[in-house]
Amino acid sequence: MTRFTRFLAPTAVLMAISAIAGNAVAGDKEIPRQNSFGGSCVKCELAGRNMQGARIVGANFSGANLTGANLRDAKFHASVFSGADLTKADLSDAAMAGAVFSGANLTSARLRSTEVNGVVFSTANLTKADLSDAEGSGAVFRKAILVGATFRSASLRGSVFELADLSRANMSDIAAQGANFFKARMSGTVLRSAELQYANFSRVEGQGASFQDAELTGANLSFATFSHASFRAADLTNAQLTGATFDDADFRDADLTRTSLHGADLANARGVQWWSTGHFAAAEAGAKLGERQQYGHPGGACGREAGLVIQAVESVVGQQAELELLDVSAQHDQAGLGAWQTLVGRA
DSSP: OOHHHHHHHHHHHHHHHHHHHHHHHTTOOOOOTTOEEEEEOTTOBOTTOBOTTOEEEEEEOTTOBOTTOBOTTOEEETOBOTTOBOTTOBOTTOBOTTOBOTTOBOTTOBOTTOBOTTOBOTTOBOTTOBOTTOBOTTOBOTTOBOTTOBOTTOBOTTOBOTTOBOTTOBOTTOBOTTOBOTTOBOTTOBOTTOBOTTOBOTTOBOTTOBOTTOBOTTOBOTTOBOTTOBOTTOBOTTOBOTTOBOTTOBOTTOBOTTOBOTTOEETTOBSOOTTTTSTTHHHHTTOEEOHHHHTOOTTSOOSHHHHHHSOEEEEEETTEEEEEEOOOOGGGGGGTTGGGTTOEEEO
């Protein structure tokens, strides 16, 4: 490629964008939808420009200033915005398959109903950004800052939030099956009614997070910290809670059937009963239970007197734990305990 050709390509793109920007200045007209361009516009000054409906293919906007720009319904296929400043930019209804926003500043940006499937937002700043109803399957938010961001009803299947900061983010009603949240910060994050089957939350810091009514079947929460978190009415069937901390967490009405609780700390957790985990999984796994979990029983009555009627005797032989349930007296049948009489469970 000659020196003239190398100069011509980025210059042509800059002129095309400048013409668009000029239209925005002279009457703030929308870009005709047929406009399409690519090439390089590194560190371009496009703050506040109206680029609605633009078609940008394979362009490089690294380091560009797009603060407050109107990019609604724009197409950014395979384009690069690394390090660009899109603070308060409006990208609603845009499509950016294969685009790269690594290290970009998207603080308070609007990406409502935006298509971000497979888009890379690694290390980007999306503080208070709005991605409600976004389509982001396979999107990468590794090490991104998402404090106070909104993802309501977004589709994020298989997306990566590894080491991201999602503190106080609103992710209610998202569909994020198989998503990876490994070591993410999720203090105060709201995931009410979220679909999180087989998602990875291992080693997450999730103090005060809310998973109320969430679907967590087969999810991995191993070695995470969820003190004061809410799992009320959540489905944790077959989930992995190995070594996790749930101090003062709320599990009322949650389904813990066949949940793995090996080494989990459930001290002072609300709503966790030894029978609710399925075949005494909590006791078998050596999970740490508070006094209130140990002395409840399935008939609904509470307290030490009722709890002592059903005695669990655990003996350890090598790696095997054995539980024995002693006979329950006949007068407790009416309390719903008949099914537990003379039952012997083996780990």
